[in-house]
Amino acid sequence: MNFKMLRIFFLAAPFLIYSAFRTMISIFMISDYTMVKFTAVFSVLVIISLIVFQLRMKDKNYFSFAVSGALLFFTSVIFYADQGILKNSVSDAGLSAFIFSRPESVLYVSLLLMALIPPLFGRNPFTYYFAKEIVPEMFWETRLFRVVNIVISYFWAIIFALSLGSQFSNNAVFAHIVPVVLQLLVGVPATKFLIPFLQIKLAFVERGAPRDFLHSAEQALIGMPYVFDKKAAGDLKIVIQFFITGGESIEGYLEIGDGNCSYHNGVHPVPSMTMKSPADIYLKIARNEISGTDAFFRKLIVIEGDFSIALKMEQLFGAGGPQVESDKKAKRNREQKKKIDSDHILIPKNYYSMQPGEVRKVLLIQASPRKAGVSKTDILAQAFLEGCRSAGAETETVHLADKNINSCIGCYTCWTKTPGQCIYNDDAAEIMKKEDEADLVVYASPLYIFGIVSSLKQYFDRRIPRLEPFLVTGESGMTSHPTRAGYKKSKNVAVLGVCGFPEVSHFDSVSAYFHHVSNTAGDNSFNIVAEIYRPASEILNNGFYGNETGRILELAGVAGEQIVRSGTIEKSVIDGIAEVRVDTDVFRDQANKTWELCINEGLTLSQVQERFSGNAGEK
Structure with a gap:
């Protein structure tokens, strides 16, 4: 059995066991109470065996633990409850009567605890099991990966809590339908929306964070689509070609369009921009050890084609929380402009309109x-x-x-x-x-x-x-x-x-x-x-x-x-x-680095600009 099939098995098995348990209880709970006890014990043993087997694997999902908790609790109730209680309804009150009338309530309690407890005690959220399927391993230890998963885990805690609440209804149909609607029609679509949304909104948590999880230029290039900011890209349609030399020899390109980004090996026939870099320099850029602007000004990398794309790289693939910063910056600029306007000495401005054709x-x-x-x-x-x-x-x-x-x-x-x-x-x-x-x-x-x-x-x-x-x-x-x-x-x-x-x-x-x-x-x-x-x-x-x-x-x-x-x-x-x-911050940073280069190398501004023109033309 391959790894992917094992993951599917360990995800589905706990719920199949629980479903089988529920079916057997429904069949025997009136006619053969001994069989009910046997079924409960057997189900617990099976799922514990499943957990023991799963503990030997690198990746673990918490569903087995959650379902086993629900089964253990259910089994305890079966052994200590009177057989007559099995026939009672929710309206009869009493915990045992309620549990047997709404058995899924125990499962929702267990799932709620599964979503809440691990993050509260510093453990990985249950969503890690699914997130690791779509995110490269290099990002698993980043702050952003963890924070996004914690938020989604708490979101599912709300879904499970609402599902549990629905079990207190006297309407059996309502108690069965609401959880399905909440989990399949609300939870799943909302999670698909939340993942890219949170990656943008919470990107600021990576500001200043080391990227020492990157160990090669190839790893950094392959991972770029996973940190791509589709909002920053807008309707941008470009191809960025990379030629990495030195310790690694890589020819690959990023294709950006329609809000998507993908990486491909090889050489694109008509790239919008080409970056040539030694592998160690590109890795330092990717790990935030030096900025791309710094590398370019020091002639450590060569850029050909549309230079403006290079300035967008940090917005497209950076982890700087652009929207949060721009909102703060806009507010600051509005306040500053308001103050400046209030201090102005007003001079009437009158403009003269000439006649059409008057200017010859x-x-x-x-x-x-x-x-x-x-x-x-x-x-x-x-x-x-x-x-x-x-x-x-x-x-x-x-x-x-x-x-x-x-x-x-x-x-x-x-x-x-x-x-x-x-x-x-x-x-x-x-x-x-x-x-x-x-x-x-x-x-x-x-x-x-x-x-x-x-x-x-x-x-x-x-x-x-x-x-x-x-x-x-x-x-x-x-x-x-x-x-x-x-x-x-x-x-x-x-x-x-x-x-x-x-x-x-x-x-x-x-x-x-x-x-x-x-x-x-x-x-x-x-x-x-x-x-x-x-x-x-x-x-x-x-x-x-x-x-x-x-x-x-x-x-x-x-x-x-x-x-x-x-x-x-x-x-x-x-x-x-x-x-x-x-971007005015990028503009100021580039201007400062230009002047630093002029001062350090004793060059005039014109000489530096001519140097960059030569850089752009190098093949």
Whole structure:
């Protein structure tokens, strides 16, 4: 008899013995009381023999013990009860009368104790016998495995308690049907639901727990489907290929789709992502001795394909209780935002709507000092201009880093000795002329110390020759300087900004600056058409976040197209660009590790990013 058949036998045998005992009692309890006693003793001996045989096996189920307890109790009642009691009903009261009228009550008491007592005394729950059938042995000693089984064991204790309660009904049909309904139609389906549900909800118990039960990379790979979080996966459809080398040579892949995960040996023809790792390094990652991010940054592993999948690995297969943490984090963020909002100095924000087709020429003043391709400001701004061009507008970019613009020294010569003309003959005047010729000016700046970059402020300071020195009041009642004749007055402006922090509220000071100018500068003010801000902008040329980068740049193109065609940008598009869809904790951790690598190896950020690009391309 093979192992699986033995498990089935030891699970079914106690109940078959009990059923046979019940049948014999029903037959002989009136006609032959001696036969009743013989049947009881024989049943007890058989089930004790079953227990003795089972004790020699590695896996034990508690049902034999529970049924034998019920039989022993029943036998004691038979030997010490009067034969006349066998004919009594439940309504006659008395323990013996009740037991013989509702014999299953003894079994339900025994099953209830079976579900309650082992966990209370630190023993394994009775559900272990079934759970070990579907969970690999490597997980049997984990905290999560035990906690989930204890909860399910207590759930079945409630089912058995309710079944016992039904035995006190005077209605015999009710007493027989209710336990069947509770156990087969409620207990079994509910258990199937509870297992994955509890694995997610109770995953936090594994936080910080050692995974020393894993002894090989192969073991870790094979076990991944059993810790797969289908809720975190959503509608994800991917294939992750693994090439493990060194002490173990493994070629295998995980296939994820429709909420399921399966492991297969071999090489998939078109994997979404490929991970190459020495066996000892992968085992350390699986055992939480080092993080996957750490391993990648130290070039201990190689990742090819969609880098964004690597960032989801801990969510898909980790044991960090993501839902519990996200709920706490969301509550904390709401409270923090409420406090910030209550402390805000409110500046009226008024937006100007242009006419459809009014924008024919767009001038981008790009203030980032970093070169194209590296500058996140330029990456986002160029996607915006591409949308403008697709809608028929002409575009031009001025890189302030390439221009010679001196700082204003506050001499006021442009107001007195040479009205309208600065003492410096540099590029500032030419740029101001380009602004006057454009239908829309886009000021693009990274966030430096919570404000616009110095080159843009320096350029704004040089705009004084456009103004006359006199003090006037405009519609707002605020004092300002009038625009000098020959210069274009209020201009249509869009503001574009990026920052490394993941919170969009960091742009508040930039927004306040532009709106204050718009509200108080009189006829020299800005007509602000739109503000486009992107927090967590370091993802824009990071291979890990390819899909998210594509989404953001696509929306930036839509924004450019909308502003040309309709004269405004839909709020949903602006909000979509600003929305951070990556895990901020993972993002911060990755950023910190990047800076640690730069410091430890004496590299610039650009050099580190180029290194990762090389990593992605290695074969």
